[in-house]
Amino acid sequence: MLELKNLSKSYGGLTAVKDLSFSLNPGDVFGFIGSNGAGKTTTIRMLATLLEPTSGTATLNGADIIGDPMAVRAMLGYMPDFFGLYDDVKVWEYLDFFATIYRIAPKQRQAVISSVLELTNLTGKRDAFIQSLSRGMQQRLCLARCLVHDPALLLLDEPASGLDPRARAELKELILELGRMGKIVIVSSHILPELSDFCNTVGILEAGDLLAFGPVSEIVQQIRPQRVLRIELLDRASDALSLLESHSPVSAASLVDGKPEVRVEFSGDLEAQVELLAMMVKNGLPVVSLQEEETNLEDVFMKLTTGAVN
Numbered sequence: 001m002l003e004l005k006n007l008s009k010s011y012g013g014l015t016a017v018k019d020l021s022f023s024l025n026p027g028d029v030f031g032f033i034g035s036n037g038a039g040k041t042t043t044i045r046m047l048a049t050l051l052e053p054t055s056g057t058a059t060l061n062g063a064d065i066i067g068d069p070m071a072v073r074a075m076l077g078y079m080p081d082f083f084g085l086y087d088d089v090k091v092w093e094y095l096d097f098f099a100t101i102y103r104i105a106p107k108q109r110q111a112v113i114s115s116v117l118e119l120t121n122l123t124g125k126r127d128a129f130i131q132s133l134s135r136g137m138q139q140r141l142c143l144a145r146c147l148v149h150d151p152a153l154l155l156l157d158e159p160a161s162g163l164d165p166r167a168r169a170e171l172k173e174l175i176l177e178l179g180r181m182g183k184i185v186i187v188s189s190h191i192l193p194e195l196s197d198f199c200n201t202v203g204i205l206e207a208g209d210l211l212a213f214g215p216v217s218e219i220v221q222q223i224r225p226q227r228v229l230r231i232e233l234l235d236r237a238s239d240a241l242s243l244l245e246s247h248s249p250v251s252a253a254s255l256v257d258g259k260p261e262v263r264v265e266f267s268g269d270l271e272a273q274v275e276l277l278a279m280m281v282k283n284g285l286p287v288v289s290l291q292e293e294e295t296n297l298e299d300v301f302m303k304l305t306t307g308a309v310n
Helices: 040-047 069-073 091-101 106-119 135-147 165-180 192-198 216-223 237-245 270-282 297-304
Strands: 002-011 014-024 029-033 055-060 076-079 153-157 184-188 201-206 209-214 227-233 250-255 261-266 287-292
Touching: 002 040, 014 040, 014 055, 014 209, 029 040, 029 165, 029 192, 040 055, 040 153, 040 184, 076 135, 091 106, 091 135, 106 135, 135 153, 135 165, 165 184, 165 192, 201 216, 201 297, 209 216, 209 297, 216 297, 227 237, 227 270, 237 250, 237 261, 237 270, 261 270, 270 287
Parallel strands: 029 184, 029 201, 076 153, 153 184
Antiparallel strands: 002 014, 002 055, 201 209, 227 261, 227 287, 250 261
């Protein structure tokens, strides 16, 4: 379990991170969202024991990042946004070097290397030189390096930066698998729509303040308590608007510019939605489709943040 307790970091008169408090459990994949300068990397570096908090602390499976940093380091893997790779070194040699640093016994080392190569889909590149790998493969190799000691916590700072769509999809599947393996994964990213595909929990940070924390569905419910329906018609959209505005579960309705479509803010449940559709058909309105408008992470982010930075 990872628990942050009023974690803060200040630089002179600037407070980069302010009293962060939340907890994550094994299997949680946490999306850490915020603009440049929000405090994401500062937080991750504190959790990685590379930066000492000004106040507050965090514990990983009972080990304190301030009181026992070496125990914390033994349980985490940190993948920064800019990571070091060595030329003229083969993939297996790179992983063997880090396995040695983590004091993995020589008899176990080859099995561990084979395991992380298989997990990151790099088995076929075992004997390749690092400089010959694509950007996506290098990202996966860096992640493999973070896994050689089987950490409980993974800190991934902008792991999809610079990747093409296929490489991002492969990375997403890998992160999902790590969550299924019971690891806590913290992913800092600006690619908001993709985070909702593999994160079960998100936190939105602005100017060091945690504005929201929890499952995406709960945060969406907080900022948009009513559902939004899009009702497409063949024609007579104005007649539909007049009818819907008089219907009690409808709190607001408007025409969609350039389309025979009505956008409805709706407070009813699914049964009330069925009744709404039946009422429209009964009144002879040519309904083509009715669907709920989804709110994604980008919508939530734009709603909650103002653009402030430290």
